[in-house]
Amino acid sequence: MDLNDFNKKAQALKKENQTFFKRLANRPPKNLDELFHTSHAEVFEKTDCLSCANCCKTTSPIFYQRDIERAAKGLKLKPGDFLQKYLEMDEEGDFVLKQAPCPFLDKENYCSIYEDRPTACREYPHTNRKKMQQILTLTYRNTLVCPAVLKITEDIKKKLGV
Numbered sequence: 742m743d744l745n746d747f748n749k750k751a752q753a754l755k756k757e758n759q760t761f762f763k764r765l766a767n768r769p770p771k772n773l774d775e776l777f778h779t780s781h782a783e784v785f786e787k788t789d790c791l792s793c794a795n796c797c798k799t800t801s802p803i804f805y806q807r808d809i810e811r812a813a814k815g816l817k818l819k820p821g822d823f824l825q826k827y828l829e830m831d832e833e834g835d836f837v838l839k840q841a842p843c844p845f846l847d848k849e850n851y852c853s854i855y856e857d858r859p860t861a862c863r864e865y866p867h868t869n870r871k872k873m874q875q876i877l878t879l880t881y882r883n884t885l886v887c888p889a890v891l892k893i894t895e896d897i898k899k900k901l902g903v
Contacts, residue, residue, distance in 0.1 A: 794850035802861030815857030
């Protein structure tokens with residue numbers, strides 16, 4: 742996975758994809774979830790996230806209280822100590838990592854807290870969720886982070902004749 746090529750392609754398609762997702766939000770096809778789920782399955786059959794890990798290198802998941810408690814326990818820390826050491830509150834009032842890349846990402850792109858990772862990491866990139874219409878803004882943003890989401894988006898655009 743060449744992240745420079747991905748970033749160039751994602752930026753080149755940024756406006757087009759923004760328009761596409763706005764159109765999907767305003768007039769979603771009845772089979773929107775099915776389109777995403779089918780393409781998600783096809784793309785992730787051929788995707789090795791460990792060869793990329795761009796999500797872990799560039800963004801932070803939101804940590805909810807249960808995520809903080811689970812990760813802290815896995816690291817044998819008190820939740821307050823975990824929060825103080827690794828997290829900060831963003832402008833929206835959510836707890837996120839203080840730094841990127843993720844401090845739990847190792848040199849081979851493995852997560853050192855994989856079994857105790859936050860829910861947002863467990864569900865990423867969210868393209869196989871129900872009610873995709875509710876997270877189209879997030880999905881658009883993920884086209885700029887995740888090569889698989891960009892590919893899924895391109896596949897759906899082709900299927901819809903866009």
